[in-house]
Amino acid sequence: MKSIATISQQNNRQLLITRNNILAALAYFDMWDYPLTRGEIYLFLERKHGQNEFDQALTYLTNNKLIFRFDQFxxxxxxxxxxxxxxxGNKKAAGLMTKAKEAGAFLIKFPYVRGIAISGSLSKNCADDNSDIDFFIITTANRLWLARTFMHLFKKLTFLVGKQHNYCMNYYVDEAQLQIVEKNIYTAIEVATIIPVEGDTTFENFYKANTWISDFLPNKCMRLATANPLRKHRIKSFIELLFNNRLGAWLDHTLMHITAGRWNKKTEQKKLNMRGAVMSMAAGRHFAKPAPENFQQRLIERYRLKLSGLLQEQEDSLMR
Structure with missing residues (x-):
């Protein structure tokens, strides 16, 4: 039988791990000055923990002023x-959510589009006066670049009426490669927080292909219930019929190379987007997305440094 001292040591060790996981969750969102509720912290823990154990760890961190509580945050x-x-920000996000769902209901009508989800800061219930409405888009296999081209031709028109910020379509995958290649805390949180608005079965398949996120967020559940089922649209079906052939395959392949070439030039010329970052895109047969090395890697390194400092601070507090 285990001695009382051994059991006590194991409990203390487990509480330390729980506290570290709480700090990790808060550290990630602190990079955006975004505090979390008790429930949100639990959802973004890197491991599963019992509720009593979690509450003990949360109380310890608060009492020792390693974290701070303001009302529910x-x-x-x-x-x-x-x-x-x-x-x-939550209030602002609530106002934008209706616009986002309306935009999603419109975008799903484009040829070869099979799923639309709200992504970015809005999917995390946060917005400000300068926030865009970001979308994560799933297309039919091997027609991603046709779909993207149709949608971005429309996007050019939105600049004429000042509505471009309502249609930020910056991440595409197709049904041939639903699994997100980069597997890290950033992509796990992005996948876990998207809000599917169109294409319920499409996102059911997407989540099945990305069960790896439970390795990072074992407590987080997906949001399938938020997506509408796909409906048939005559014009959409007609255009797809026109390109469901060799011509369509050739066009899709050609558009990929043209678009990738243009974006590579922008990156080489160090052109900046509206946020002051160098414009870049990772392009492949089954995806079009922001280049991970230009944002993801820097953010993850920043997160690791921040967390390392917090864990050291907690260790120092135990030595006092």
């Missing part, structure tokens, strides 16, 4: 304004 910063800004 927990933060790494001892600043009530982070909670106030979050509430303001």
């Amino acid at each position: 927990y933060s790494l910063k001892n600043d009530y304004m982070v909670a106030a800004r979050r509430l303001k």
Whole structure:
């Protein structure tokens, strides 16, 4: 039988792991000054923990001022304004959500589009006066570039009426390769927080292809119930009929090379987007997405450094 001392050591070790996981969840969202509720922290833990154990760890961190509580929110910063800004951002996001769903209902009508989800900050219930409405889009296999071209021709028209920020279509995959290649905490959170609005069965297949996210977020559930089923649209079906042949395959392949070439030139010339970042895109037969090395890797490194400092701070507090 285990001695009382051994059991106590194991419990203390488990509580330390739980505290570290809580700090990790808060550290990630703190990069955007975004505090979390108790329930949100639990959903974004890297491991499964019992509720009592979780509450003990949360209380310890709060009592020892390693984290701070403001009403229902927990933060790494001892600043009530982070909670106030979050509430303001949540209110703004609620207003944008209706527009996003309307935009999604329109975008699903484009040829070869099989799934539309809200992504980016809005999918995390956060927005400000400068927020875009970002979309994650799934297309028919081997017709991604035709679909993307149709949609971005429409996007050019939105600039004429100042609605371009409502249609930020920056991440595409097709049904031939639904699994996200980059597997890390950033992509796991992005996949786990997208809000499917169109294409229920499409996203059911997408989540089946991305069960790896449970390795990073074992407590997070997906949002299948939010997506509408696909409906037939006559014009969409007619255009698809025109390109369901060798011509369509050739056009899709050609459009991929043309688009990739243009984006490569933008990157080489270090052209900046509206946020001041170098414009870049990763392009392949079955995907079109922001180049991971230009954002993901830098963000993950920043996160790791931040978390390392927090864990060291907690270790120092135990030595006092």
